[in-house]
Amino acid sequence: MASLLMDKSQCKFEDTWLCMRPIILKLLKQETITQAEWQDLFYCIFCASIWKDKGPYDLLDALKADIVDFIKQAQQRVLAHQEEQALLKAYIAEWRKFFTQCDYLPTPFLQLEFSLAGKVSASMQKRNQPEESIVRKLMLDSWNQSIFSEIKQRLQDAAMRLVRAERNGEAFDSQLVIGVRESYVNLCSNTTDKLQIYRENFEAAYIEATEAFYWVKAQEQLSLHGVENYMKYAEAKLREEEMRAQKYLEPNSSSVQLLTECCVRVLVATFKTAILAECPHMIQHQKTEKLRLMLKLMDRIPDGVCPMLRYLEEHIQSAGLADMMAAVDIITQDSEKYVERLLDLFRRFSSLVKEAFDDDPRFLTARDKAYKLVVDDASVFRLELPARQGSGMSSAAMNKPISNNNNGQPESKCPELLANYCDMLLRKTPLSKKLTSDEIECKLKDVLLVLKYVQNKDVFMRYYQAHLTRRLILDTSADSEKEENMVEWLREVGMPADYINKLARMFQDIKVSQDLNQTFKEQCRATIADSINIKILNAGAWARGSERVTVSLPLQLEDYIPEVEEFYKKQHSGRKLQWYHHMSNGTITFSNEVGRFDVDVTTFQMAVLFAWNQRPLEKISYENLRLATELPDPELRRTLWSLCSFPKLKRQLLLVAPTAHSPKDFANDTKFWVNQEFAIVKNGRLQKRGKINLIGRLQLSTERSEEEDNQSIVQLRILRVQEAIIKILKMRKKINNAQLQTELIDILKNMFLPSKKMIKEQIEWLIEHKYIKRHDDDLNTFIYMA
Template structure:
């Protein structure tokens, strides 16, 4: 009997409670005030139904759904009474916002119903008393009902109205932007899928917004370009891209901004890419940096938009740079200072262009470097011919020449002018000299044949140290460190450092020799200055030249050798007379003069020491001096036609144009009227430097130097190939070439031909072999 009563009561709970619950539910839907008692009563009623009437759970859910749908139908009616776009949007947004607010409140009392419908136990509910409203069945019911009942029916009208307002804004018309934002919010918040809340928004609002944007500019952009031209169009496109991005921040979700920007770039820039880029070359030539900056910003948004600009920049730098050098060729080939100034002016000019037009973008800096390197290493203005084939290891015989730029030679000459006592170095301050040396190092970075620079720099340094003509010894040593810092090969730099060390050691030895020699020879020892130099750092064996020294010098040689043997046993001295010099006194009827001369000049002049007025033939001078023919001719040429003298020291009969024209019939004599002339007046006393630039290379060794550069390159290439193979054990031809260039680039760039020849030589001599499976793969042989 009792059980039957409970059962009957359970069946009546929903029918009794729903009429009590419904007024409060309708108040909540309409956003009418609900008292605390009503709110609590609603919770209690739902609890009673869930507790006593399990079969009525679905009934309650269905009744709630009917009331929600009825409310939405009424809201739709109210919205559709508005025909005008903005009124419609206002009405819809007002209704939606009220409804959406209630989507957070109405599900709360039905929490127990939701858990019952989802089959959760009482215990699980106790453990999780708080519910996430985003996962609420009632909330989902409300949103889905709104979506299918009102939104699906009028969403196209909503979208169209919103897009019309955005279109109006693009045309400069004012409106309430909150209307578009409100529509957007309804699209975002309508989605009941908690895992992807933006599905409805992206499928509808975002798509409509992007389509309308694309349609607007597809119509406007071509018209603007045709009427206003490319340069004005770039300003227009840039301003519209900026404007659309700001508009997107206001009207779109953050996830949509990149998509919208991509659309705008496509329709405003990519569609006119070729037309815009066609103006790039002329802009670069005319240095229109502001316009280029705009183009850069636009093209940087486009796929492969920058690549053509890089090519235009490279071509401009190469053509403009070479044209500039060609115009100034006559001047700069004769003056290394002017040459370096031209190169630096060009570099600064191109760097300023990249900075002002392209914001020093790394891609454009790379293009500048690539093109400037082409200018620096060009051979059309300056040419140095190096042999490409040599006898010996790694060569295949025969001698041909390949042109290289003389740039490194001219850079070394300019360094010499700055570091030597010259009118240029005297007029510059220490800081100015340092600045110019750093400029040389900047250009040197782009030189491919850096080994040629080091050869000439070392030759100039040798002269300065031997003749003691360095303007600043501290700058000299700093230069060596700077060369090390810019990546010059360590062994080259080490040799330069060793040269300074030798000079310092020689000063101490000199002092000791003079003190010891003064005891036996008197004060004449003070006139001797010896330099003991390391042959590996300073000279080559082929540079040694035989010469018959004056007796006054010949007597000192055994003394110096005995002194040195006492200090360093086991070391052998080799005399390099072509690197020596001295001062002799010349007297004639005009006056008495001190002459700074090379050892070779001294040997020639001493042929007249005992017979000052005699005429001597070329053959007799050859016998007297024992100089090789080429060196004798060069020495006589410097005494017969020294550029800085108005009256020459020697006279040649018959007269000749150059030292090459001396014959066996040429007769030489001392000019008895020789004198120093200053300001048109004959001087009876004075000092004259006949050394000029100390000739460190013999005629033969000049050719050997060029061949030596190539031979050293061959050896370096072989050494690098073996080093790579030893580390890799096995390597492809392409990878070998890449790694080889990387290793050698601070010295020179090996040609493919040289690499191929050295690979074949190393294979032939069994340092490596080709793989039997692939002829383009090499294997190291231990």
């Protein structure tokens, strides 16, 4: 102890170093030292570090020489092993002992480090940067330069061969590879990039070896076992390599992600075309497990899923249309079968998307897109909307020709058939009678589901309103509560408020009309009260078309009209009643030798039948019937045909000569007479009494006004387009053509999609009538004119 505590002015560095060197060597070799030796080492290092001359640098050089010498000895012990695993074990053992001392040996040299780099350390602390120990850095750099650089390649190659052996199913000690990796990670003394050596060597070699291994294996698997089995192989290997990477690669880095990307590139992206080529076949044959696996693989590569989405769309569209065409004979005759077919298709396609793609939003969107094309296809059912003249904002526009929504192409009849199906469920029909209330509600919800995919919802609303009018006027609704619920459901699925409000007004009108009818019966003659029901309704909500049909009413009905009008004038002064006879109906009693029958008829049918009231056995010509009833020719033909060729009757009410096959066969001299053997036949037996409904579906419009209905759909679309354009420009003040079309479609898409031709025509009309104008410098920009 006395020899160490010498006056620093009387001793040289060599003497001090000789005193401390044995202790330093013991530390390097992990040998035990006493507490006194540990304290002496601190003192000697302190003394050497504070010498003004080259003391600190001499100490550092001497320390480096001993560290390098120690490492050389370790290298010789490692290289003494020729077998790879023994070499790895020896290296890892030597490295771990050395690395442990990298934490202990720098401790006594704190004063040396302060003397050498005090100013640098202070500046690093100010910048909040980690301070690296000079001695620790010296130790790591010496190991890197003296031993690691020389055997690095052998270590790396040996580790990669062990990993390859594991991939081939051979067993080995995984700690050997992990130990090599740790030395790569811990060797780097670069404070800004601690993983530099690991990343440039071990990580790069691992990824390269993985790519080389699977490049060969993948080719073999695909050629020998086919695509379906290869997908299982690829998915299994991807999972396996991810787990292996978690074990062998540095977890706190991007290594696992890079390795995964490499495996995906080799195992999936390389064979993308071959894998995707099987997708249409798998979709067609509902191979859901294979599709689920394919999605997992394709979802790993850019744009891998896009072809699958396209194949699904193509399948749904082609399979859906093929299915509809295969059943065309059934579904064209029955709207229930048509809707059920559409719903069955939707369930099948939805099941495919759920089971194969786990309801992935991208595939749900593809399903919706393709199913919409099936629903809106016009090859099975088509609705011809006329091309007519007119616009909605001014009579001046009546000279401008317009076309329908699809540039003259027919539209799908699906909206009309959906409305017909709703009518069957909500009206008193054999279908609605055999279903429970919950079942009807469920089927109506199904209709709303299909309606979501209908492009031209305005057509559905037009026909739905017609059927609702029929049900309310004839009192044939199966459930009035369900009627009102349906209107609210239509509101919930996004139908425009003006359509829904008009339907809601119809229910209010009926309730008001019922009160008026009750008041009328209380005030009029008792004979009238028992035989007549009046419905006084708001024309704005109910009237369809402007045409009113002339008809000569039976005297029994004609007598009621003045009394009803007089009653109404007292209730509502200044209002005028308009009689819509084609929307009226009644019940007459028919008696003959067979029996007595109550027959529900329209007002037109009643007017025709009353022509025989005073002469029941005569034959009356078509010309005389036309003079007696004053009905227009189309309406008379249609009414007579319903009386002499009613499909539900085995014995018709009227007979005709010569025999006619359609209403067009009636000539002026065609004779009609009452069938005196008319009767209701049930189960092959004649009934002496009974009731028969000849109204069928109440004729709410004449032949001409049916054309007006279709024209009014087109006309309303024109008004909607004009209204939306003005609305957009009022808000924007100025907008270019592309943006205008985008916003216009966004506004109108809930009811119909306007064609580019229609948009262009209405823009021109609005410009012509000075609602908007083009920008002086840019013809594709429009400006609102207040």
